[in-house]
């Protein structure tokens with residue numbers, strides 16, 4: 001998610017002004033190139049393997065920091081096919097490890113929870129929250145074992161701007177990669193909800209549905225379309241990443257406001273695509289962090305984290321957040337049905353490529369950058 005040498009994102013005021021220009025002129029942001037992506041790139045095992053290698057070699061978002069709010073909180077899941085666990089230590093630091101016991105390799109935990117130590121379910125080797133091997137039952141059976149050398153295997157991990165980043169490639173500099181990202185999750189946000197679900201589609205097909213507003217009228221006829229606009233988005237690039245602004249019709253309430261002092265909460269949704277596989281969206285009173293974990297070429301596990309700065313005592317405000325999320329979930333189901341249909345459509349043999357036009361520019365950027373990463377991988381492998 002490199003952002004070096006790129007311009008900063010527009011201010012809210014500038015985005016709103018650009019949206020008003022589009023409303024008044026019946027226009028939308030357009031990119032300067034279209035793109036044809038071969039259908040084999042959505043259904044080939046070899047391509048998926050290569051994409052997993054790319055994910056394994058990069059700095060990527062693991063989860064929001066608020067999913068690991070207190071010492072002992074952990075999240076364990078696969079990242080590009082590799083089981084990892086991130087845990088907050090007693091010293092407040094978040095660390096990540098390969099999720100495998102140093103005895104005979106069993107995973108120490110699954111999903112999320114809070115623990116005082118990571119204890120292997122097989123024979124009970126126990127690791128501290130800092131990954132050090134603390135105890136071995138019947139230790140006299142391992143006379144030559146040096147516990148100091150058998151802690152969990154660390155993975156580079158950094159907490160920054162409300163997110164936990166990891167990098168499985170020890171040669172990469174995670175701090176450098178994260179340093180120029182804008183602050184996406186403000187301080188004080190806490191976790192409201194997390195869940196994961198299987199989507200029967202390639203991870204890119206699923207991702208693409210979040211990155212354009214060209215389908216609002218047709219796909220979301222009775223959900224988003226009545227309160228938003230069809231094909232009206234502001235699309236910005238920051239490094240390999242993109243931000244797409246989807247205005248709600250309530251944005252008209254900002255027409256005569258002092259433009260230097262506006263809040264876009266409840267007036268638009270920003271969708272941040274953090275290349276390659278993470279989407280962060282703003283909703284009224286909350287944000288959603290979605291990590292797409294490819295399972296195979298036609299299956300994706302979607303990990304969703306809902307975070308908010310609303311205090312738990314503010315029940316009326318929280319109720320309205322959950323009402324809003326129920327509404328958003330209806331639209332998300334519509335997207336899922338379309339995306340899964342698109343995956344089946346790949347099998348029809350009708351298309352050699354999927355076509356992305358000038359309105360779908362954030363998707364074009366995804367494929368441009370993936371193609372560049374694929375070329376880099378080929379070079380590294382000496383092909």
Ligand code: FES
Pocket residue numbers: 101102103104105106120121122123124125
């Ligand atoms: S495999 Fe973990 S204690 Fe044996």
Ligand SMILES: [Fe+2]
Pocket residue numbers: 209210215219220331335
């Ligand atoms: Fe959609």
